[in-house]
Amino acid sequence: MASLAAELGVSPTTVSNAYNRPDQLSAATRQRILAAAAARGYPGPDPTARSLRTRHAGSVGVLLTEHLSYAFEDQASVDFLAGMAEASAGADTTLTLIPAGPGTSSPADGPSLVARAAVDGFVVYSVAADDPYLEAVRGRGLPVVVCDQPTDAGLPFVGIDDVAAIQPAARALVEAGHTQIGILAIRLFREPVDGFVSPERLAEADMHVQRSRVTGALQVFHEAGITDVPVLTRHLNNAQTTHAAATELLDAHPELTAVLCTTDSMALGVLTVARERGIDVPGELSVTGFDGIQTARLRGLSTVVQPNKAKGAAAGHMLSSLIARGEAEAPEESPRRLLPTTFERGTTIAPPR
Structure with missing residues (x-):
């Protein structure tokens, strides 16, 4: 900047303003500075140095x-x-x-x-x-x-409010007449935990969003007299793990007629496994999700839509x-x-x- 200023006969501040405060210069002056800088291959003030000086990273x-x-x-x-x-x-x-x-x-x-x-x-x-x-x-x-x-x-x-948000999905299953319901949730604990989670273990879950959704659904089910609800979690949330979770839940509990999921990704995993096994949704298995992502809604998933x-x-x-x-x-x-x-x-x- 100093050498550009000397070459052009202006102050270093004027060169700086060409990049940082263009409103302080005439269009002609700014263009002359930028053209000279481009000819030298100078892209402008170093952003790291500038952030150290201004205490603003942008x-x-x-x-x-x-x-x-x-x-x-x-x-x-x-x-x-x-x-x-x-x-x-x-x-x-x-x-x-x-x-x-x-x-x-x-x-x-x-x-x-x-x-x-x-x-x-x-x-x-x-x-x-x-x-x-x-x-x-x-x-x-x-x-x-x-x-x-x-x-x-x-x-x-x-x-x-995750507890309240999931409850309409749980009520929809109860009102449809379901009593054999399972729950699939993504990460409930900061440390890796995969598999079924007991009520005592659920109370200790430190990832409160998923814990709150499971708890909100269980409140609705318990009020309806449905107390035996298997809850299964997966630490990672991708197509492979959600497919594996749905497989484990349905294999362990073939009596289930409905699966409530705390994410649409989990619900999509259930739909995939159901399709692979020839299980009709919703004729043989009802499914709900949570998030309202476009992929799930296009497939007609019953889901909680959050913004x-x-x-x-x-x-x-x-x-x-x-x-x-x-x-x-x-x-x-x-x-x-x-x-x-x-x-x-x-x-x-x-x-x-």
Whole structure:
């Protein structure tokens, strides 16, 4: 910048303004500076150096509890990130994805990964209350918004009422006459747990979103006198694991006439296994999901529709507001926003066979 300034007979500040404050220069002056810089192969001020000087990175971090590829494969996560991107439109802000997926690194590596992120604040997307990555985020002293979980971290929060949200799906199965019902859930525990979960073990689950959905469904079933409800979980959430979960549940409990799932991905796994086995849905097996992703709705799945994109946008706007005010945390009255959900009946519920 200094050599460009000397060559053009202007001050280094004028060269800096050509990149950072173009409104301070005439169009002709700015164009002359940019043309000279291009001739030298100079792309502009180094963003890392600039962020050190300004203390502003121009990016927000999104802490994910999955492998990075999951953010582009799971439709609910894709919708959430689309909402985050929508919230940053026109704000000259980028998104930095920080994967804290299962098996990605040891707990000791969490602070290092988060500490290296050049961001102005964090959106924490669904982690356990005692997750080391969450503690590392807190340690940065930057604005933080939690989405989905944990709800009781004393931090700004965006989410839904998961207990109440799933209950219309559970009631639809009860009202259709089902009494032999199973539940499939994705990750209930921060540490890997795969298989059937007892009521005692369920009460200890530290991933409260899934625990709340299972608990909300069980409340409805218990009120209807249905107390023997097998609950099966898978730690990873992909096509292979959801298929395996559906297979294990139906093999262990062939008497089931309905399966309530806490995600659409699990429900799609059930539909795939049913198709492979020639099980008619809903004639022989009723199925419900949760999320309202497009793939599930196109297949007629009866599902709870949550506003994943709006959730991402709300989290992004809340974080932007905190960054603008310079608030890392608001311990006395952290903002909280709960978004509404709806139940879409679909075509996968019928009376029991």
